[in-house]
Amino acid sequence: MERGGGGDVAAGDGAAARINRGMVARLAASDEPLGCERAPAGSQLDPLEPALRRLLVEGAKIKARRVTEILRDEYGRAGLVDVVKRRLRRLRPPRVLSATLPEDQDAFPRHRG
Secondary structure: OOOOOOOOOOOOOOOOOOOOHHHHHHHHHOOOOOOOOOOOOOOOOHHHHHHHHHHHHHOOOOOHHHHHHHHHHHHOOOOOHHHHHHHHHHHOOOOOOOOOOOOOHHHOOOOOO
């Protein structure tokens, strides 16, 4: 087995990734998946979500740029419009496209073949 100069390293050795042999042995013996057990950090907008919901109720068509201005002026949040835009997209109800035809269907001629 070579170390360093680009040679092959035996699988499980840990030398390629510079992992301690004891750590390799513990990971190999463990049934637990690898990974961090830290909780997600969350967003700066999480504490402001009630205010966002209130703004959406008061003005359903309010734009993300205006919401960002309100959050900056009233709550002291300095952040990006895109972050607010993504959160508003999640909070707004989904759009429902109408599948109704106009009353005067002849106003829209269709090809009949």
